[in-house]
Structure formats: C-alpha cells, structure tokens
Amino acid sequence: MKTAVILLSMGGPAFLAGVRPFLFNLFKDPAIMRLPFFIRIPLAFYIARKREKKATDNYKKLGGCSPLLENTMAQAKALEAALSKYGVFRCFIGMRYAAPFIEETMEAVKNYAPDRLVFLPLYPQFSTTTTESSLQEARKEAKRQGLKEGLEIIAFHKEAGFIETMARNTDAVFTEAKQHGTPKLIFTAHGLPLSIVAAGDPYPQQCEETVAAICALMEKEKTQDAVLAYQSRVGRSAWLSPATKDEVTRAAQEKRPVVLVPIVFVCEHVETLVELAQDYALRGLKAGAPFVGVVPTVGTAPRFIEGLAALIVKNIKKTRK
Numbered sequence: 001m002k003t004a005v006i007l008l009s010m011g012g013p014a015f016l017a018g019v020r021p022f023l024f025n026l027f028k029d030p031a032i033m034r035l036p037f038f039i040r041i042p043l044a045f046y047i048a049r050k051r052e053k054k055a056t057d058n059y060k061k062l063g064g065c066s067p068l069l070e071n072t073m074a075q076a077k078a079l080e081a082a083l084s085k086y087g088v089f090r091c092f093i094g095m096r097y098a099a100p101f102i103e104e105t106m107e108a109v110k111n112y113a114p115d116r117l118v119f120l121p122l123y124p125q126f127s128t129t130t131t132e133s134s135l136q137e138a139r140k141e142a143k144r145q146g147l148k149e150g151l152e153i154i155a156f157h158k159e160a161g162f163i164e165t166m167a168r169n170t171d172a173v174f175t176e177a178k179q180h181g182t183p184k185l186i187f188t189a190h191g192l193p194l195s196i197v198a199a200g201d202p203y204p205q206q207c208e209e210t211v212a213a214i215c216a217l218m219e220k221e222k223t224q225d226a227v228l229a230y231q232s233r234v235g236r237s238a239w240l241s242p243a244t245k246d247e248v249t250r251a252a253q254e255k256r257p258v259v260l261v262p263i264v265f266v267c268e269h270v271e272t273l274v275e276l277a278q279d280y281a282l283r284g285l286k287a288g289a290p291f292v293g294v295v296p297t298v299g300t301a302p303r304f305i306e307g308l309a310a311l312i313v314k315n316i317k318k319t320r321k
C-alpha cells in the first residue's frame with residue numbers, strides 16, 4: 001500500500017522579486033485577514049506594497065531568498081527515510097503562499113496514485129491561521145483531483161521527539177549563556193491577534209503546553225523565571241503579549257544573558273535567522289545584555305524526525321480500527 005505524506009507549510013519567496021507576491025498571498029488569506037473579500041484584497045495589496053522593502057531587506061540578509069523550502073525539503077527527505085521501515089511512503093511538500101503551491105503538489109500526488117493520504121502541517125501548535133488554513137486548501141485540492149480524504153495530523157506540540165530535541169537544544173545554548181551570568185529564558189512564538197484568540201483559537205494554550213513540556217525536561221533552576229512571549233506583530237490591533245522584544249530589553253537592562261527559544265518553528269527561516277538572531281539579538285546587546293543566543297529549531301534532528309514518523313504510523317493504525 002502506497003502512502004503519500006504531504007508536508008504543509010507557509011513557504012517563502014525563492015527570489016527577491018517574489019517578496020511582494022508572497023506577502024500579497026499571505027495577507028489575502030481569509031484566515032489571516034478576516035474581512036470581506038472586497039476589503040481584504042485591496043488591503044492585502046496595500047500591505048504587501050508597504051511591507052515589501054523591509055521584507056526584501058531581510059531576505060537580502062539571507063542571500064536573496066527564503067531558506068524555508070530548502071530546509072523543508074531536507075525534512076521531507078529525512079522523514080521519508082524514517083518511514084521506509086514502516087512501508088511504502090513518499091513525502092511531498094505543499095506551500096500555502098509560495099511555490100510549490102498546494103495546488104501543484106496535489107497534482108503530483110495524484111500522479112503518484114497513492115492508496116492513502118496523510119496531511120502533516122509543519123506547525124507544532126494548531127491555529128486556524130496556519131494549520132487550518134493549510135488543511136482547508138489541501139482538502140479542496142485533494143477533492144478537485146479526485147483523491148481520497150486524507151488523514152490529518154493537526155498538532156504535535158507535545159510530541160516527545162519534538163520536546164526532547166527542543167529541551168536538548170535549549171540546554172546547549174543555556175550552558176553557553178551561563179558563562180556570562182544567570183541566563184533569562186525567553187520562549188518565543190509567533191504572535192496572534194486577540195480577536196482570533198477570543199474566537200476560540202487554541203494556539204496560545206498549546207504554546208503554553210509546549211513550554212511546560214520543555215521545562216519539565218530541564219533543571220528547575222534554569223526555568224524558574226522563564227517567560228513565554230510573542231513576536232512578529234503586524235498592524236495596530238491588540239495581539240498576544242508580552243512582546244518578545246520587550247522581554248529581551250527587560251532582561252538586557254538587568255545585564256542578564258538572554259536565551260531565545262523559538263517553539264513554533266521547526267526549521268530555520270527569516271523569523272529565526274533575521275528577526276531573532278539579528279534584530280532582537282542586537283536589541284539585547286545594545287540594551288546591556290552580555291550575551292544573546294537563539295536556540296536552533298529541530299530541523300532534521302533524528303529524534304524529531306523519528307517522532308514524526310511514529311506519530312504518522314500511530315494515526316494510521318488508529319484509522320484501521
């Protein structure tokens with residue numbers, strides 16, 4: 001039996017000329033901008049044009065493109081190898097806002113002619129703005145291609161391989177930071193408007209559960225005053241707080257080394273490599289922190305990949321009962 005595993009993510013521009021189309025695709029998504037179509041589309045165009053320069057400058061720092069696709073391809077290859085011991089699996093990548101778009105990916109899946117589909121959004125915590133948006137698009141395209149309904153893995157925010165890898169990575173950076181004083185652990189997640197949280201989105205609760213699970217595997221003295229904060233705010237509306245940048249400044253003013261732990265990203269991209277490792281790190285150093293370190297994402301760490309493989313197989317077995 002052949003199984004197609006479709007890894008879903010947001011994507012990123014493959015070249016600088018693709019920055020504005022990427023931003024437009026992002027902000028026109030009704031899961032992101034919850035406004036009527038006739039308002040959302042022109043507003044998305046305006047925001048994309050307004051944010052293009054800053055975003056382009058960030059991607060220039062990364063060599064002119066987002067590394068997200070390349071990193072996701074490495075994860076797909078590793079996951080496919082890990083799944084091979086369980087049967088015939090092939091991993092595909094479908095991006096929400098940039099190529100390879102979910103639409104073209106599902107065409108490739110149809111040509112593969114699988115007996116079973118598994119949708120795996122690469123967002124550890126569930127949110128209607130990320131996980132559900134990608135799944136809705138994947139369902140629509142699968143139906144359009146005449147494919148069977150797919151098995152959906154909607155969250156893995158407490159999956160053991162993910163948590164253990166994050167705890168190990170955090171310990172390593174904490175040890176380095178400790179040479180400069182008593183480190184401040186700042187767990188950081190992408191922010192979300194409070195209006196979406198009020199509508200019932202479970203994302204902040206699952207972020208808290210991820211932090212609790214990581215802390216449970218670390219020595220208590222390292223996590224006793226750890227904080228969960230949120231980054232990447234857009235617009236003037238109220239968002240989840242506290243803001244990561246404010247927590248960095250606060251710790252820096254106390255002359256404490258800072259350890260930033262990104263808990264909602266599974267591979268490196270502009271928000272970890274630029275926003276955290278460059279912008280927030282510089283903010284902390286200028287404010288007086290003797291050290292600012294960013295914990296690496298899980299990437300292709302064997303324990304994480306093996307955990308995902310086991311999670312997929314476990315869910316497949318459940319559907320057979």
